[in-house]
Amino acid sequence: MLNGKKIVLGVSGGIAAYKAVEIVSRLKKAGAVVQVIMTEAATQFVSALTFREMSGNPVAVAMWSEIKHWNVEHIALAKWADLFLIAPATANIIGKIANGIADDTLSTTVMATKAPVIIAPAMNTEMYVNPIVQENISKLAGLGYRFIEPASGMLACGVEGQGRLPEPSAIVEYICQTFAPFTINASIPCDFSDKKFLITAGGTREPIDPVRYIGNHSSGKMGYALAAAAAARGGRVTLISAPTKLSVPEHVSVKYIETAAEMRQAVLAEYPDADIVIKAAAVADYKPKTVQLQKIKKNDDTLTLVLEKNPDILKELGQLKQNQFLVGFAAETESLIQNATDKLNKKNLDMIIANDVTKPGAGFDYDTNTVKILYRDGLKEEFLQMTKIQLAHVILDKIRVKLKK
Numbered sequence: 001m002l003n004g005k006k007i008v009l010g011v012s013g014g015i016a017a018y019k020a021v022e023i024v025s026r027l028k029k030a031g032a033v034v035q036v037i038m039t040e041a042a043t044q045f046v047s048a049l050t051f052r053e054m055s056g057n058p059v060a061v062a063m064w065s066e067i068k069h070w071n072v073e074h075i076a077l078a079k080w081a082d083l084f085l086i087a088p089a090t091a092n093i094i095g096k097i098a099n100g101i102a103d104d105t106l107s108t109t110v111m112a113t114k115a116p117v118i119i120a121p122a123m124n125t126e127m128y129v130n131p132i133v134q135e136n137i138s139k140l141a142g143l144g145y146r147f148i149e150p151a152s153g154m155l156a157c158g159v160e161g162q163g164r165l166p167e168p169s170a171i172v173e174y175i176c177q178t179f180a181p182f183t184i185n186a187s188i189p190c191d192f193s194d195k196k197f198l199i200t201a202g203g204t205r206e207p208i209d210p211v212r213y214i215g216n217h218s219s220g221k222m223g224y225a226l227a228a229a230a231a232a233r234g235g236r237v238t239l240i241s242a243p244t245k246l247s248v249p250e251h252v253s254v255k256y257i258e259t260a261a262e263m264r265q266a267v268l269a270e271y272p273d274a275d276i277v278i279k280a281a282a283v284a285d286y287k288p289k290t291v292q293l294q295k296i297k298k299n300d301d302t303l304t305l306v307l308e309k310n311p312d313i314l315k316e317l318g319q320l321k322q323n324q325f326l327v328g329f330a331a332e333t334e335s336l337i338q339n340a341t342d343k344l345n346k347k348n349l350d351m352i353i354a355n356d357v358t359k360p361g362a363g364f365d366y367d368t369n370t371v372k373i374l375y376r377d378g379l380k381e382e383f384l385q386m387t388k389i390q391l392a393h394v395i396l397d398k399i400r401v402k403l404k405k
């Protein structure tokens, strides 16, 4: 699954560093090429030689030692990586990255990379729940860094709690998932197994006559990525989909519709049972007042279509809301924050994902998106460009945080 993927594994100084050896082995078995960077502290737990043998590549440790393979090592590795994994990540390395400190090979390389960075924290429970550590994690998550939540159990320090590095197999499956978005993998954190999702995707079509319709440029990729991510994380997912070219992610139950009216009917039928509702669909705001039964002939030089307003489905859901967590999207071409805030309030949403569709690499039909997330309490978070599947996981991470409060 990882054939030819270039992965930099950062190992920081915790007792779980020994598990990183197995991570290298599994990544290589999956076809990846792995380069390891260790912090000085990590070398106290496992020797650089072990990682060199396992990865088949030189291991970068100290900033100032003579390294034969890399000229300016941190820049070279930062550019080389398709993906950056830090496992185990100590409170120290998380704190450094979150606060822009670059004082060793690992922290400088992470700062210089444009590759997606996945961080797997492992530490004592009290350290993990420390508000400073949590704030650093939130800050990084807000900037698009992805976190693999630590597992719970007996820790090396003798106490029971959350803080263990998940099993190497689970970490490697998580990595596979980021490269193969719509493949469901059993070991991804199952943090939504008690939740029922209702997700909409694609652009609705409003018929004009038997051969024509009014549509929009929505590809459905964001909604499908959300459905795949939610199902991968254990959620029961119903996807209400307007026509797209996409195949349905595994373990997602889909209902196909074409018009806004059909979407409204399908969504309202599922709404009472849903815990989390995400409306990623681009719904036509207007439809032709009458649909011609025969194909319209081009008799005249001009043709006037009279349109009438479609129901605003999300607004209706906001009015009917009981315990559902309601998430909307705002695709804007101007006044992004103002328009998104108005929609959040008018439609009684808990969260809105705002994106400026005029930006390169954002919006319709791209595989990436650059968004801001706005919350009911007025909080706003800004994210760097990321793939739609990564954004789907970030949105789910944010929902999980809000549901816990």
Ligand code: CTP
Binding pocket: 260, 279, 280, 281, 282, 283, 284, 285, 310, 311, 312, 313, 314, 315, 327, 328, 329, 330, 331, 332, 343
């Ligand atoms: N939406 C909806 N029903 C509609 C229109 C929009 O459910 N008839 C939902 C979309 O799925 C999205 C959110 O409302 O989650 C915002 O959609 P958007 O098209 O950005 O905004 P509109 O409310 O249609 O306002 P405008 O077109 O004036 O920007």
